[in-house]
Amino acid sequence: MRTRAGWLALVITGGLALLPASARAQTGGGGDLDYSRAMPVIPLPIYHDRPESGGLYVFAEFTMVRQTRNLGNQLVAKRGFVDVDGSVQAGLGGTFVVPPGGGPPVFVPGPAGPPGTFLGSGVQALNVSDLNTSQLTYAPGMILGLGWRFADASALEFRWKQTVSARYNVGADIIANNFAVGPALIDTFLFSPVFNFPSNYAGEAQELALGNPGATYGIWNAAASMNIEFMQRFTQQDLTYRVPVRQDDMSRINVTVGERFAWIWERFLWRTVSQDFLGRSAANDVAIFANIVSNRMYGPTLGCEYELWLGRAFAVTVHVDGAGYLDVVKERAQFALADRTTEAKRQVVEYTFAPALNGELHLDWFPIEGIQVRVGWNSVAFFNTVNAPNPLPYTPDGTGIDFGNLNGHWQRKAIRYLDGIDVGLAITF
Secondary structure, three states, X not given: XXXXXXXXXXXXXXXXXXXXXXXXXXXOOOOOOOOOOOOOOOOOOOOOOOHHHOEEEEEEXXXXXXXXXXXXXXXXXXXXXXXXXXXXXXXXXXXXXOOOOOOOOEEEOOXXXXXXXXXXXXXXXXXXXXXXXXXXXXXXXXXXXXXXXXXXXXXXEEEEEEEOOXXXXXXXXXXXXXXXXXXXXXXXXXEOOEEOOOHHHOOOOOOOOOXXXXXXXXXXXXXXXXXXXXEEEEEEEEEEEEEEEEEOOOEEEEEEEEEEEEEEEEEEEEEEEOOOOOOOOOHHXXXXXXXXXXXXXXXXXXXXXXXXXXXXXEEEEEXXXXXXXXXXXXXXXXXXXXXXXXXXXXXXXXXXXXXXXXXXXXXXXXXXXXXXXXXXXXXXXXXXXXXXXXXXXXXXXXXXXXXXXXXXXXXXXXXXXXXXXXXXXXXXX
């Protein structure tokens, strides 16, 4: 009997290890699945008269993938600022005096306050956990591949999958919730407890219209705005060999083995802007902190696949596979100015074992000879990968962020889950 071109399995959503259900033609003889009775038969320069001899197939899919976040509770900014030398308190306590003999009023500062005094409500303005409030984003991506079906109905297939970055953003600026600006507009400023930084990160000298130059020393002290962002993306490459082990008139069972590369890349970014009292700033008044975790995983895969012929050119496929990865994890924490004139960085590489379990369900349609259309759902769970739930380098007592000690809070994650949907097309030549 004639056979039909076969199939393209899609790599697991955002995750890593999907074993593809490859496009393949069926061999002739009893017990084969007859995917070939396409109506009508359309003359296209694809397929051939001897599908049992094997041949080349290619496929492309569009996919939408989402993956879980794991961000903890860390203070990024609160309302107010620190009066470093006490001169802001002196300005707040001052008054205008008319000189004896007339003339324009002269401002006379009051007594200086204690240096290092925090002024403002201290209400939380931004937290790392705020990035968890938005709904998980489906990141679009593409799956491309090609394979070769052999005469014994086995197939060798290469697949590449790439998603665009999923981004989550939240920020704090001058105006707080309900326009709670505080006395003397103190709560229009933002403060983060960064310390131990060099003078390159001093920020604007006169952020307030009172106090001495440098009274609010530091980009993170009396800042005008802060924004945080979390970004994720996923890449996967598979080389898979598929061989049928059992088949009858309605179904077939395949075993799949192969090698897989999976890459989960995540970045936490924090951007802080210092402005003078006229709203002006330059690139050296913008501080950027980044915490990047890159899980590059390499390992073998083993899976099982069940195909059921539904008739009328339709079939359903269930696929399950497991992978055992060597996870090469690159972890980097970095402070830098926006003009990149200076930076402080710490980078660590560690190795861990990260198993994964993948499952997928697809509906296949064979409209004409040599063409297969697929739509489905897939999911994958990774175990023991590394992430940064608390990306900011707080001191052990939680009182401050130490610029000079960028030991990132990188941790092993018990379960990382990805899922998604896909639709694609396979062509057999």
